[in-house]
Amino acid sequence: MNTCLVPAGESLTVPAILARAGPAAVFAAEEFFFGRLRNEHTRAAYLRAVRRFLAWAEARGLEMAGIAPGHVGQYFDGLRKQNTSLATRKQHLAALRHFFDGLVGRHAVLLNPALSVRGERYQVIEGKTPEITIPQARKLLASIAVSHVVGLRDRAIVAILIYTAARAGAVARLRRGNFYHVADQWLLHFEEKGGKSREIPVRHDLELMLFEYIDAAGLRNALDVTPLFCTARRKARQFTDKSMGVVDVCRMVKRRLRDAGLPGRLSPHSFRVTTITDLLEQGVPLEDVQRLAGHADPRTTLLYDRRQKKITRNIVERISI
Secondary structure (H helix, E strand, O other): OOOOOEEEOOEEEOOHHHHHOOHHHHHHHHHHHHHHOOOHHHHHHHHHHHHHHHHHHHHOOOOHHHOOHHHHHHHHHHHHHOOOOHHHHHHHHHHHHHHHHHHHHOOOOOOOOOOOOOOOOOOOOOOOOOOOOHHHHHHHHHHOOOOOHHHHHHHHHHHHHHHHOOOHHHHHOOEHHHEEEEOOEEEEEEEOHHHOEEEEEOOHHHHHHHHHHHHHHOOOOOOOOOEOOEEEEOOOOEEEEEEOOHHHHHHHHHHHHHHOOOOOOOOHHHHHHHHHHHHHHOOOOHHHHHHHHOOOOHHHHHHOOOHHHHHHHHHHOOOOO
16 A cells, blocks of 8 residues: 555545554544644645654554554654754654544544653754845845836845745735725735734835836736736746746745845845844834734744844954964
């Protein structure tokens, strides 16, 4: 039997070890992955983690009912020896705990063997996303030729990333109706990950860039459901009917960074780092920056704060040797 946990038609193609555990186990797996997990990225990550563990258990002749905490511990010892990152091991442990919880709840197994396995301490003080400097961001915006509609589109997208701290995925999902006027203020309405919805005021220069693009693209009177940003045939500088996806936005930003002679390690997420750090440096309260970034926890916002790195650099520069 296929050893992958993947959707196949309307059912779940399951590994043999899970199928042998009976209908309740298969039902619990389907319920967990396709009923409880609504975020597609979390679902994909947890599927990979569970698939990998079950393949490991199958190779050792284990059955679902016989998997014990010691087996799970041995599995993670193996992951550590393979130099799997700590963050990945933490994610895999969370996946197994939730997966076996579902099996216990449906009486497919008696206990959750991952529940008592101790996780490793993992504390992130600063995120890994590289920061784009303010001069670099200005250089990028200035480098985009706006003599044609594709350039206007790309400048508008980069400006939204900078001036709203939105994620690339949220920008890709924008529709014409998500840019609207309320009282004396233009707003952008973003659908963020986790089902979050955010409404961000549009500053004056961004407003002008958006309208330059909208008028050039003929979107002034478009239906609300019309994608705000569509893919383009670059050589013809004509848009298709296909909405840009997050991959399209990331590729466009990477291409523009390269054309501007900026480091290739930068990404659309780099703008969030710079915007958050810049506002905190100006004394904007953390809770206000947190709301702009759409973070549920202020500690997440602080992962984007690069002020501490600047302080550290100042200290090391003073070493007299």
